[in-house]
Amino acid sequence: MIRLTEIKLPLNHAPEDLTTAITTKLKISAEQMASFVMFKRGYDARNKRNIQLIYTLDITLTDPDLTNDLLVQFESDNHVKATPDTSYKYVGEAPEDLTERPVVIGFGPCGLLAALTLAQMGFKPIIIERGNEVRQRTKDTFGFWRQRKLNTESNVQFGEGGAGTFSDGKLYSQVKDPNHYGRKVMTEFVKAGAPDEILFVSKPHIGTYKLVTMVEKMRAEIIALGGEVRFATRVDDLHITDSKVTGVTLNTGETLKTNHVVLAVGHSARDTFQMIHDKGVYVEAKPFSIGFRIEHKQSTIDQARFGDNAGNEILGAADYKLVHHCKNGRSVYSFCMCPGGTVVAAASEEGRVVTNGMSQYSRNERNANSAIVVGIDPERDYPNHPLAGIDLQRQLETLAFELGGKDYSAPAQTIGDFLKGKPDSALGDVKPSYTPGITLTDLSKALPDFAVDAIREAIPAFNKKIKGFSSDDGLLTGVETRTSSPISIKRNKEFQSINTKGLFPAGEGAGYAGGILSAGIDGIKVAEAVAKSMLNIE
Numbered sequence: 042m043i044r045l046t047e048i049k050l051p052l053n054h055a056p057e058d059l060t061t062a063i064t065t066k067l068k069i070s071a072e073q074m075a076s077f078v079m080f081k082r083g084y085d086a087r088n089k090r091n092i093q094l095i096y097t098l099d100i101t102l103t104d105p106d107l108t109n110d111l112l113v114q115f116e117s118d119n120h121v122k123a124t125p126d127t128s129y130k131y132v133g134e135a136p137e138d139l140t141e142r143p144v145v146i147g148f149g150p151c152g153l154l155a156a157l158t159l160a161q162m163g164f165k166p167i168i169i170e171r172g173n174e175v176r177q178r179t180k181d182t183f184g185f186w187r188q189r190k191l192n193t194e195s196n197v198q199f200g201e202g203g204a205g206t207f208s209d210g211k212l213y214s215q216v217k218d219p220n221h222y223g224r225k226v227m228t229e230f231v232k233a234g235a236p237d238e239i240l241f242v243s244k245p246h247i248g249t250y251k252l253v254t255m256v257e258k259m260r261a262e263i264i265a266l267g268g269e270v271r272f273a274t275r276v277d278d279l280h281i282t283d284s285k286v287t288g289v290t291l292n293t294g295e296t297l298k299t300n301h302v303v304l305a306v307g308h309s310a311r312d313t314f315q316m317i318h319d320k321g322v323y324v325e326a327k328p329f330s331i332g333f334r335i336e337h338k339q340s341t342i343d344q345a346r347f348g349d350n351a352g353n354e355i356l357g358a359a360d361y362k363l364v365h366h367c368k369n370g371r372s373v374y375s376f377c378m379c380p381g382g383t384v385v386a387a388a389s390e391e392g393r394v395v396t397n398g399m400s401q402y403s404r405n406e407r408n409a410n411s412a413i414v415v416g417i418d419p420e421r422d423y424p425n426h427p428l429a430g431i432d433l434q435r436q437l438e439t440l441a442f443e444l445g446g447k448d449y450s451a452p453a454q455t456i457g458d459f460l461k462g463k464p465d466s467a468l469g470d471v472k473p474s475y476t477p478g479i480t481l482t483d484l485s486k487a488l489p490d491f492a493v494d495a496i497r498e499a500i501p502a503f504n505k506k507i508k509g510f511s512s513d514d515g516l517l518t519g520v521e522t523r524t525s526s527p528i529s530i531k532r533n534k535e536f537q538s539i540n541t542k543g544l545f546p547a548g549e550g551a552g553y554a555g556g557i558l559s560a561g562i563d564g565i566k567v568a569e570a571v572a573k574s575m576l577n578i579e
């Protein structure tokens with residue numbers, strides 16, 4: 042097949058225009074083309090009046106010899122190449138007489154893809170997940186959102202599917218992926234019930250409810266292949282002898298013996314981070330970000346980004362990505378933007394408030410939300426201890442709980458009041474979507490001064506890119522503290538901890554992923570590393 046990239050057509054083009062674009066580009070007749078498939082479809086909306094769709098297309102010709110001729114003819118054209126083979130190839134196969142089973146801690150996207158890939162190779166992994174299976178977890182999470190009853194082991198952060206289960210389900214990432222692991226993640230998701238379009242749209246998303254059924258199907262495949270998943274079970278201890286892992290102890294008291302442990306615990310497993318640090322596993326503090334969730338009416342964002350094309354079905358609800366470098370040397374950026382979604386209560390510890398965002402597949406809630414956060418780093422902001430970032434997170438989340446009224450309401454303020462430094466005013470047109478509720482207050486008390494100054498400078502600057510962004514009516518809700526892991530669990534080129542053999546730190550918690558897709562990709566890479574280690578191959 043031939044892959045054509047950067048085929049640009051106007052937003053409202055006719056379907057047959059694609060065929061014309063292909064035949065014109067390759068200088069062939071329509072009869073010479075057998076078929077084509079869309080590999081990617083994105084858009085360029087920089088000019089609202091002339092929005093362009095941008096396609097990557099794979100073409101099959103009726104005469105295979107013509108494929109080779111055309112590839113030679115267009116050799117110097119970077120937009121005409123042979124379609125690469127993106128199919129997944131397993132690195133090995135477990136022996137029939139498997140004597141050891143790898144243990145995967147955590148059943149988020151990283152643990153899920155690691156376990157699935159190991160199971161598909163025949164390694165029969167044992168998965169330990171502290172939270173509940175996804176249906177019960179959904180009840181636990183809604184119990185917190187509706188009745189303020191927090192289950193510290195089963196919530197937005199913990200449970201089957203991991204942190205991204207109640208999310209926007211955005212499935213894009215900026216990680217380099219020359220081996221096409223992302224394609225395997227997407228293919229497994231489609232097999233489990235995700236819409237086919239995630240394989241070709243440039244910014245795919247699946248939303249919360251689809252994610253719930255998908256993780257159940259993937260769990261069923263792991264079990265059918267001989268794997269085992271234990272929910273509501275936490276790993277509380279790691280056995281290390283002569284710098285090598287020999288097993289784990291569960292909160293039930295049971296010990297599992299193994300020399301291969303995938304540690305895919307996500308960024309909120311603070312007790313587990315403490316435990317591995319106490320056991321001497323090498324851990325480093327790493328930068329993360331703090332800030333607020335911002336909410337606008339989705340129609341404001343659609344209008345600013347798409348003008349008269351707002352509401353177009355192909356474009357969907359508009360998103361944005363913003364960065365501003367401040368006078369005080371800090372950078373403020375938008376993060377985890379959820380078009381047509383809601384702000385969610387994402388706490389996993391009692392007496393603390395932390396926000397995040399989610400949406401359904403349809404993205405048709407009235408508000409757009411995203412985190413507006415300031416980058417912080419260990420050297421300047423939490424020096425002297427590898428786990429000091431966790432202390433800072435806890436301090437800010439406790440403060441938010443107190444500012445919210447100590448009942449899990451989140452502290453909030455309109456953008457207008459926040460920018461003017463005017464506390465305790467009334468809500469405007471943008472109604473808060475956060476449940477269980479918000480308390481209007483002075484949000485400048487919720488973050489360190491440098492962060493408040495930076496956000497106050499950034500919001501008006503963002504208004505130059507998205508008209509209406511700094512409108513008085515918009516709403517800020519606090520606090521965002523879990524944009525990424527506050528630590529990094531360093532690993533070597535065999536994907537093992539640099540000082541603990543057999544421990545494979547993985548995914549977001551270890552600092553090797555920043556989202557669902559990259560966590561899934563890391564899970565596959567780590568599964569391959571475990572398989573190679575168990576099979577003793579390079």
Ligand code: FAD
Binds near residue numbers: 555
């Ligand atoms: P996690 O998903 O955090 O999974 C870790 C798992 O380990 C958890 O289930 C936890 O219960 C378990 N665990 C922890 N400690 C132990 C232990 N000691 N024993 C047993 N089990 C343990 N990313 C996107 O790409 N797109 C989005 O739209 C998006 N939206 C998000 C919305 C919300 C509300 C949240 C919270 C996150 C969102 N993210 C999103 C981020 C994304 O969810 C994470 O990047 C991703 O889930 C990280 O995957 P992971 O497998 O590394 O860790």
